[in-house]
Amino acid sequence: MNDRPEADRWSHLLALLDPVHRQAVTTARRLASSSDEGDDLYQESVLHAFRKLDTLRDDSKFRSWFFAILISKHRTRTRRAFWRRFLPLEDAASAEREPAMDPGFGEDEWMRSRRMSQALLALNPGERTALVLHEMQGFTTEEIAGMQGVTPSTVRSRLTRGREKLSKYYVRRGWVDDAAAGSRANLAAVHLEGSR
Amino acid sequence: MNDTHRNPEDESMNAIHRDLAAFRKMTEQDVPELSHVARAVRNRQSRSEERALMKLFRDHPFMAPAAMTLAILFLVMFVPVSFDRTVGQDVSLKLSGAALDEARVKALATEMKSQLGSESVEVHAEAGAGAPSLEFRAFVASKSDAQAHDVLDAFQRALTEQGLQVATSLKPRVERVSGNVAAYAAERVIRINTQGKSAAQIESEIRSAMIDAGMDDVQVSVTDRPEGGREVRIEANHEATQPGQEIEEPQLVLEGEGQMTDANMLRVKMRKLKDDAGVISLVVEVQDKDRSATATVQNPDSMSESALASEVKSQLFSAGIDADVTFTNGKIEVRPR
Numbered sequence: 320m321n322d323r324p325e326a327d328r329w330s331h332l333l334a335l336l337d338p339v340h341r342q343a344v345t346t347a348r349r350l351a352s353s354s355d356e357g358d359d360l361y362q363e364s365v366l367h368a369f370r371k372l373d374t375l376r377d378d379s380k381f382r383s384w385f386f387a388i389l390i391s392k393h394r395t396r397t398r399r400a401f402w403r404r405f406l407p408l409e410d411a412a413s414a415e416r417e418p419a420m421d422p423g424f425g426e427d428e429w430m431r432s433r434r435m436s437q438a439l440l441a442l443n444p445g446e447r448t449a450l451v452l453h454e455m456q457g458f459t460t461e462e463i464a465g466m467q468g469v470t471p472s473t474v475r476s477r478l479t480r481g482r483e484k485l486s487k488y489y490v491r492r493g494w495v496d497d498a499a500a501g502s503r504a505n506l507a508a509v510h511l512e513g514s515r
Numbered sequence: 516m517n518d519t520h521r522n523p524e525d526e527s528m529n530a531i532h533r534d535l536a537a538f539r540k541m542t543e544q545d546v547p548e549l550s551h552v553a554r555a556v557r558n559r560q561s562r563s564e565e566r567a568l569m570k571l572f573r574d575h576p577f578m579a580p581a582a583m584t585l586a587i588l589f590l591v592m593f594v595p596v597s598f599d600r601t602v603g604q605d606v607s608l609k610l611s612g613a614a615l616d617e618a619r620v621k622a623l624a625t626e627m628k629s630q631l632g633s634e635s636v637e638v639h640a641e642a643g644a645g646a647p648s649l650e651f652r653a654f655v656a657s658k659s660d661a662q663a664h665d666v667l668d669a670f671q672r673a674l675t676e677q678g679l680q681v682a683t684s685l686k687p688r689v690e691r692v693s694g695n696v697a698a699y700a701a702e703r704v705i706r707i708n709t710q711g712k713s714a715a716q717i718e719s720e721i722r723s724a725m726i727d728a729g730m731d732d733v734q735v736s737v738t739d740r741p742e743g744g745r746e747v748r749i750e751a752n753h754e755a756t757q758p759g760q761e762i763e764e765p766q767l768v769l770e771g772e773g774q775m776t777d778a779n780m781l782r783v784k785m786r787k788l789k790d791d792a793g794v795i796s797l798v799v800e801v802q803d804k805d806r807s808a809t810a811t812v813q814n815p816d817s818m819s820e821s822a823l824a825s826e827v828k829s830q831l832f833s834a835g836i837d838a839d840v841t842f843t844n845g846k847i848e849v850r851p852r
Contacts, residue, residue: 333553340549348542358547365556391833397811431530431537438534443813445826455539468829473822480817489527494534 332369335381342456343389349451350393352440360396364389386458387466390448397444438488446481449474603656604663605686606631608670611648612680624651630666631655660685661726714739721749750846783849787815799827801836803851808834820845 336343347364348357367388375384439447448467452458453474460478464471489495608627615623624636633653640647655663667683674681707720714737725733734750782802789795797815801808810830815823820842827847828840838851 329553329557333549337549340552341546344546344552345539345542349538354542354544357542358552362552362556362559365552366559369556369560394830394833428537428540431534432541435531435534435538438531439538443818455535468832469825473825476822484817485531486527489530494530495527 328369328372332365332372335378336365336368336385339382339385343385346386346451346456347389347393349439349455350390350448351396352436360389360393364392367392383462383465386452387468390466393448394444434494438485441488442481442484445469446477446484449477450481450485453478601687602690603654603688604660605688606633606653606655606663606667607684608651608667609648609682610651610674610679611646613678614646615649620649627651627653627666627670630669631663632657654688657726660687717747721747725749783847785847797823797827799831799847799849801831801838801849803836803838806835808836810834 343364344358344361347361348354351357351360364385368385371388375381439451442450445467449463452463452466453460458466460471460474463474467474620638624638628634628636631653633655636651636653639650639652641650657663663685667685671681671683707717707724709717712720718735718737721735721737722733725735734748736746736748738746782800784800786798786800787795788798794813795816797812799810799812801810808831810827812818812823812826812830818826824840824842824847828838831838831840831849836851838849840850841848
């Protein structure tokens with residue numbers, strides 16, 4: 320039931336979105352195969368949130384409610400992407416275009432970003448989502464469990480498997496880092512500050 | 516770090532660390548303002564509402580277009596088409612290494628004919644340096660190769676033990692037939708009349724019909740429920756042998772008392788697909804009354820059965836079907852709540 324006037328609901332939604340906007344956009348981009356795809360995913364999630372806003376009973380729960388929508392939309396898109404593999408070659412090519420190099424990036428940095436994006440896409444959707452939310456966005460396993468509709472132990476398993484697979488993916492492709500030799504980095508320690 | 520003791524996994528972690536930082540930086544570039552996103556979403560909302568109106572129009576067409584649609588459908592159903600149909604299996608059993616007398620050849624051919632259920636068995640002899648080799652050929656009018664395969668295996672084992680060299684082959688015989696669209700669709704429909712039949716009789720008929728339709732490992736269970744009605748559970752497998760081969764499972768229609776309709780039927784279809792890159796995906800399609808949902812899990816073999824069940828359950832729930840899902844020894848059980 321959407322009893323409130325539309326303009327009021329938009330204002331209410333934008334006020335709730337404002338503190339999480341940047342984090343949600345970056346999450347969407349990190350889950351998707353490109354920034355454009357991520358921005359589109361974010362817009363789709365905002366539209367869904369607008370339509371379902373009256374089902375949100377407690378505004379203080381907005382952040383986890385909205386991220387659950389974002390993850391659900393992403394999962395639906397991943398399923399669509401799977402079927403795209405059966406399209407003719409030209410359709411598949413147009414479905415996933417390689418992004419152009421950003422002029423603000425050095426070639427090395429752009430390449431590194433691309434290969435991380437590629438490696439994350441090689442994980443299954445559950446593992447990718449758990450890794451992005453935990454390692455890059457700073458969500459706890461309990462928060463992620465609530466968003467993914469699974470138990471915290473399942474999230475922990477996904478994180479462990481995701482890290483292992485990511486490491487193996489890099490080793491298989493010979494993506495080792497001579498320049499950084501000396502710092503025995505551990506992905507668990509690579510807890511990049513999220514934009515919370 | 517000592518270069519002589521470098522561990523590739525540690526070095527990959529360094530690369531991952533740096534790549535994550537670059538990825539993070541790239542995804543934080545040019546984040547659009549919330550006001551800009553709001554405008555874009557409102558435009559999107561308008562477009563979406565226009566599409567909804569068009570759908571409403573399509574759902575309530577006028578009579579004339581309806582008649583036209585029916586006429587076109589009628590024509591399409593009778594447009595002649597050609598399609599491939601598996602009509603049976605060509606079976607061959609080659610024997611060499613020892614001479615067989617006429618009585619033994621005759622006994623073997625008779626036994627083969629009886630075991631395979633074929634109308635006849637042809638015996639071809641080919642002269643060679645030693646004893647002539649013999650080939651027994653038969654045709655089995657079954658779309659499934661499972662039964663013929665078992666019979667050939669049994670023959671091969673028995674004859675090899677008797678010191679003969681045995682080679683077998685089994686090829687589906689495919690015929691291109693001409694018919695119409697309705698005939699093509701009817702090929703995939705199994706109709707079974709349940710009127711006055713016991714659960715065991717129905718089980719047996721469904722199993723035979725599914726095997727004839729080319730399905731393997733068919734398990735059927737029909738049980739009379741204490742509260743009335745019958746529960747029919749069917750499990751069948753079919754493995755594609757060619758890349759991109761589409762497997763069309765037959766549609767089962769039970770006629771007679773207690774007709775099976777979509778309103779009281781739960782369909783669960785599980786497929787494992789491998790794409791060109793070798794990535795395996797598990798696709799579970801569930802249709803429960805008027806609701807349907809699909810769950811897709813990539814790399815299912817790397818997951819435990821409980822994790823797999825949890826992922827499928829979660830995806831089905833997101834798609835509107837609340838069900839308990841369990842996997843046991845690779846078999847799925849879906850119970851809507």
